Amino acid sequence: AQKVTQAQTEISVVEKEDVTLDCVYETRDTTYYLFWYKQPPSGELVFLIRRNSFDEQNEISGRYSWNFQKSTSSFNFTITASQVVDSAVYFCALSVGFGNEKLTFGTGTRLTIIP
Amino acid sequence: DSGVTQTPKHLITATGQRVTLRCSPRSGDLSVYWYQQSLDQGLQFLIQYYNGEERAKGNILERFSAQQFPDLHSELNLSSLELGDSALYFCASSVREPTDTQYFGPGTRLTVL
Numbered sequence: 001a002q003k004v005t006q007a008q009t010e011i012s013v014v015e016k017e018d019v020t021l022d023c024v025y026e027t028r029d030t031t032y033y034l035f036w037y038k039q040p041p042s043g044e045l046v047f048l049i050r051r052n053s054f055d056e057q058n059e060i061s062g063r064y065s066w067n068f069q070k071s072t073s074s075f076n077f078t079i080t081a082s083q084v085v086d087s088a089v090y091f092c093a094l095s096v097g098f099g100n101e102k103l104t105f106g107t108g109t110r111l112t113i114i115p
Numbered sequence: 116d117s118g119v120t121q122t123p124k125h126l127i128t129a130t131g132q133r134v135t136l137r138c139s140p141r142s143g144d145l146s147v148y149w150y151q152q153s154l155d156q157g158l159q160f161l162i163q164y165y166n167g168e169e170r171a172k173g174n175i176l177e178r179f180s181a182q183q184f185p186d187l188h189s190e191l192n193l194s195s196l197e198l199g200d201s202a203l204y205f206c207a208s209s210v211r212e213p214t215d216t217q218y219f220g221p222g223t224r225l226t227v228l
Contacts, residue, residue, distance in 0.1 A: 035216070037219070042221075043203065043221065043222055043224070044117070044219065044220075044221045044222060045205060045219035045222075046116070046117070046219075047216055047217075047219070049216055051215050091158065093158075095200075102148075102160035102171060102173050103148075103150075103158075103160060103165070103207075103217060105157060105158040105159075106159075107157050108157070108158075
């Protein structure tokens with residue numbers, strides 16, 4: 001069975017600070033995919049990034065960066081110079097192998113950026 | 116805007132009733148997924164359809180059913196509603212397989228009174 005753990009339930013930081021959201025996953029499959037989604041107060045789920053298990057390169061997109069480490073089964077997400085618009089719930093998710101149809105989500109981290 | 120549409124946005128109904136939630140996938144996407152988001156269960160996969168056929172089932176109750184039509188839109192039917200069915204129901208679509216990224220619609224918020 002697959003599992004995604006987001007131990008940080010809520011985080012608050014002052015605007016312009018950097019913040020890292022942790023994600024730890026469990027799977028016995030060697031082929032899997034990791035995702036981050038953002039859920040702003042309006043409620044929709046917005047796709048941020050997808051990583052496959054064969055690609056451990058870190059990813060940077062503007063103020064967002066992701067650190068994938070297979071050795072620790074972690075896929076952490078860092079926001080640099082946070083902004084109020086970053087306030088949202090962030091979900092890490094996992095899908096495994098070929099033919100497994102579901103996304104297994106973590107419980108989410110609620111991020112509040114204080115102006 | 117993900118390109119996935121869901122209607123209605125909000126739905127308020129009473130216990131024991133039946134409702135239908137509708138989803139239109141992104142243009143070209145063949146797979147449709149349904150998820151339920153509730154306070155106690157979090158985000159949970161319900162069911163997936165691919166090109167009109169059921170592909171996978173998750174934690175979907177027997178009172179719930181879904182289908183995907185030839186035009187690829189999908190409907191989730193919830194019957195004999197209970198208070199605990201109150202949740203945000205998301206539809207997602209992807210081009211082909213689950214390893215393709217799933218893009219989510221805005222959700223339907225169901226309130227059962």
